[in-house]
Amino acid sequence: MKKLLIITALVGFTAVGFESCSEGASSSEQTVESYACPMKCEGDKTHSEKGNCSVCGMELTAVE
Ligand SMILES: [Zn+2]
Numbered sequence: 001m002k003k004l005l006i007i008t009a010l011v012g013f014t015a016v017g018f019e020s021c022s023e024g025a026s027s028s029e030q031t032v033e034s035y036a037c038p039m040k041c042e043g044d045k046t047h048s049e050k051g052n053c054s055v056c057g058m059e060l061t062a063v064e
Pocket residue numbers: 037038039040041042053054055056057058
């Protein structure tokens with residue numbers, strides 16, 4: 001069940017990833033202070049540094 005959720009998220013996340021692949025160039029204009037798992041494995045919990053989700057291993061995404 002969890003695998004299906006991850007696959008579903010990966011498909012959606014890939015689509016979003018193409019849109020935001022200019023991450024390095026444009027994100028410097030934004031103030032991003034927290035990161036969270038795109039799968040929301042830990043609910044609304046956020047991390048102050050970039051990294052990977054401790055639950056599913058996906059890269060944490062910036063939360064505005
Ligand atoms: Zn996760």
